[in-house]
Amino acid sequence: METSKPHVGLLPLPGMGHLIPYLGLGKLFATHHNFKITIFLVSIDHSSQTESKTIISEMSNELCNIVQLPPVDITSLVDPNATIGVRLPVTMREIVPAFRSSIATIMPCPTVLITDIFGTDAFSVADEFDMLKYVFVSLHAWFLALTIYTPILDKEVKGEYVHQKEPLKIPGCASVRVEDLFDPLLDWTNQQYDEYMRAGIRLRMSDGVLVNSWEELQPKTFAALRDDKLLGCVLKSPVYPVGPVVTQSDDSSKSGLLFDWLNKQPNDSVVYVSFGSGATLSHEQMTELAFGLELSKQRFVWVVRAPTEKSGDKAYLKGRSGDENHDQFGYLPKGFMSRIQNVGFVISDWVSQVDILSHPSIGAFISHCGWNSTLESILNGVPIIAFPLFAEQKMNATMLTEEFGMAVRLEVLPSNKVVGREEIQNKVRKIMVDKEGHGIRDRVNELKYSAEKALCKGGSSYRALSELAKSFEARMQLQNE
Structure with a gap:
């Protein structure tokens, strides 16, 4: 009798830019490990719902089951002029009841939930249904490092970041210049700062973090994220570089x-x-x-x-x-x-x-x-x-x-x-x-080779995904005993 495979539920943020890597990740689990994949779509407005349907129709979704969650009304919860840094996390919090209702109807229930840094409120649903809880950071390791360290910087740095004369230091990683900070970190009085801080704290509740990068691209940062004397003592969860996860060209x-x-x-x-x-x-x-x-x-x-x-x-x-x-x-x-x-x-x-x-x-x-x-x-x-x-x-x-x-x-x-x-x-x-352009072109071709090598069988990202797959299978075996 053939052993059943884990069922992975993916809960990405609204928008094409967030959906693309989740579709790619789902396809990797489906094609490389024969897992069942369900992607739960969240809409922030009518246009994002239309956009999601467009990208799904453009990409073959035969390997993934798609569930469109009913839209939520956040107009009473956010200012009409609220930025995306506020609208996204509020939407993901409000979608939790609909997500729970959807999970309750799916048989067999997903073995694993993988969501974004702003989707961790759905961890309560994962706990209720005995699912593993993972976060997929569809960005890079440096972004992850800043995200988990921001709650510590909040206590260590005196005054607003924009008034600092020196870059923000992250243990074991490149420092972040003040002029490179993104909007949620520029104003401590804005709700999006609180939302980003909350994401950095809740991310640590996961069973592991997937990153859309690869070991050889950011070796110093990944080492810091695993080192208990550096960022490892903050994150504590294992980190899996599984990238680059992108859409493939269709000739x-x-x-x-x-x-x-x-x-x-x-x-x-x-x-x-x-x-x-x-x-x-x-x-x-x-x-x-x-x-x-x-x-x-x-x-x-x-x-x-x-x-x-x-x-x-x-x-x-x-x-x-x-x-x-x-x-x-x-x-x-x-x-x-x-x-x-x-x-x-x-x-x-x-x-x-x-x-x-x-x-x-x-x-x-x-x-x-x-x-x-x-x-x-x-x-x-x-x-x-x-x-x-x-x-x-x-x-x-x-x-x-x-x-x-x-x-x-x-x-x-x-x-x-x-x-x-x-x-x-x-x-x-x-x-x-x-002439300078020739050197830059040579360098990007070196990175291309590095990325392709990481994805190939035996490569670093291939191995990381296989390690994850084994942990998912081990959980399912425990559930079936």
Whole structure:
């Protein structure tokens, strides 16, 4: 008689950027270990629900059971202008009753619950149904280190972080410069600071932490997270580097006008420009970017979204592609579209980013440095021009340039100031034309090889996932005895 396999329940945050790595993780457990996978979808608004359905329809979900949890109304709990740093954790707390009701109807019940740092309130449901409790940090080890150490910094650092003259020190890890801190840490009086602090404390209640990175990429940070004399005494739970977990390219989807155009371009000759599924630029910044691309005299593909007056976390999920007006490019400089018709391709519809990055014509990526985009860039050997906008992206940009050596960074932070056309022109040419760009391209190809090796059978991430799988199977065996 064949032994039954563990059932893993995944509870990601709302939004495409959070859902993609969870789908990838579920597929790894399903294909490598034949586990049953259920993904519980949470919506923060109608658009995020539509977005989730879009990405699921684009990706084969035959290996995963998808459960859409009923939406929750948080309007009475948060300010109408609350940032995503408040809306997400409040939504995840309020979804717990619906999650419990859903779990109660599933037979057999999941053996394991894996959720995000803001989803740990669902641990109460896991305890009730005798499930293992894990957190999947879909970002990197440095972010995890800062998250678990923030409650200690809160006690040690006198005064607001933004007023500190020295970087914030994390035992055994790179320090975090004040200018690289993300919004939840910038104002102690804001609710999102309390939410982030709470996440750092509750994360320690898990049976283990999965990280969307790999051992060889961040060896010093992973060592600190395991060392009882450093961060290990804070976290206490085992850490599993299982990345890079990303969407795989589907060659069958590489059709249409965009890919017809890309197919005609020389290898490594096109700059891809995109700022993720939720970010937007101001009208002034969009104008400078357009002129900067034009002045660089390099081929480019630009995924544009309607501009917004807000910036940073306040703009997240506020502007999207597929705007109601059909004059999608009316906000670009006058005459821009006609002037660049032979060298540029501008689109506003949703497009598979990994399919673009995997195309041989792509030679650089102007990116907001979201972690999904960064991993996709590494796996396709594409260097980055760092354009961080919100969340942990400033930390990411610093790490990509100073530690990994796979990116160039702008002289000013786009989240603080408009980046001028001359600087955009210079940075594009630095990667695409100047000699320095060759060294950066070599470095990202080294990281690509390292990532591929980690995922292969016998590699560090493959072994970490196998170790996890054995612990899940051991729990199920105990339950069946």
